[in-house]
Amino acid sequence: MTTERIIPSPNTLVKYDNPILVSKHDSKAGPSGVRLALLVLLSRFFNMKTKYSVMIPDEAAKKTPLTADIKREAEEILNTILPPKEWEDDGQLWRQCVSTTPATRLDxxxxxxxxxMRLQQxxxxxxxxxxxxxxxxxxxxxxxxxxxxxNCAERGLLLLRVRDEMRMxxxxxxxxxxxxxxxxxxKALQAEQGKSDLFEDVETLKKEKQDLENQITELKQRAEQADRRAAETRLAEERKHTEEIAFLxxxxQQLKTQLEGILAPKK
Structure with a gap:
């Protein structure tokens, strides 16, 4: 038993029929079986087209209306391309298929x-x-x-390939x-890590530079002190040497005077 239930238009540009109440035990193809079902429908559809093309001439086929089997095959292909929506409401399973009404120029x-309008909204x-x-x-x-x-299942299937290719x-x-x-x-994290490592290297080099500058200052002070001590020592030695020369x-002179005093009486 199926009953129709009118609901507000879904928030999609795809035109759907009114949802119908279905049994919870109805079999439904899962998403993984869509491709397989599409291949089966394709084979059935093209086999059926070949059969009818042999039986009916081209001019007569254009004027002959679609049979119920062909309509059903087209609907199955359409439902495979655009799977029906299903949801549960109050313990009942509802299904909403895409509309099979042919589109007009007004549509x-x-x-x-x-x-x-929706792009703007x-x-x-x-x-x-x-x-x-x-x-x-x-x-x-x-x-x-x-x-x-x-209107044309083959053209729709070709557009399906285009859609899938664009999605991929x-x-x-x-x-x-x-x-x-x-x-x-x-790379940004590596750069940040490398930047921090470089900052650490810079700080280490700055510390080493400061230590070397301190060593240079200390060595200069030692050199100046050594120069002062050397100068003082040299002055002391010169003064001592001068005093020794003066003493000598x-x-x-004293010895010469004494010698002259000793030699003078002998004359």
Whole structure:
């Protein structure tokens, strides 16, 4: 038993149908099985397309409406590309699938207006890295994939490849950015550590310089003291030498006088 429940429009640009009440025991594919389910649906879809292309001519195929099987296959592919939302409320499991209503030109115009309005409401940046702008443009691209897939599943699957490639590229850039930030932080820490080591080396060299200057001052003082002592010693020795010379001259004069006094009577 299923009943419809009208709820406010979700905060997304992707168009969804009204949620329906489902049994808690319904099987649902987990996120890891999305790719496998998509491959299975692709094979079934292309096999079915080949069968119908053989049975119906090209001109007749363009005029022949889609059968229930083809519509169901398209809906399964659409639900695989954009998985349904599921949540529990008051012990009941609710599921909300993307809308399978074909889009008109007015829907595209409204999508553009909604995108511009939400960019302005959420104050998204016009340039540079902005998670808000990226989220809204991702929702807009998913809605475009939904609209295209309803009319042409192959084109929708091709857009899905483009979307996944863009996501992988962005994730690669994010990983590169995180790695570069970590590398920059590591280098900054190393630089800070090296800076502190250099400061310590500078302080050590300054202390060694001060010690050497103190040693130079002390040695200069010792040299000056040694020069003064040497000068004093030299003056004392010169004075002593002068006194000895004067004493010797005086003694010599006395001896000469005595000698003359001794030799004088003999004449």
């Amino acid at each position: 595209v115009v409204n999508l553009q207006e909604q995108l511009d 959420r104050q998204a940046r016009e340039t540079g890295i902005c998670p808000v702008r990226r989220e809204l443009y991702t929702q807009c691209f998913d809605e475009i994939i939904r609209q295209v897939t309803i 590229t962005i994730e690669a850039y994010q990983a590169l950015y995180c790695s570069s930030v970590a590398f920059g932080m590591r 001259k005086k003694t010599n």
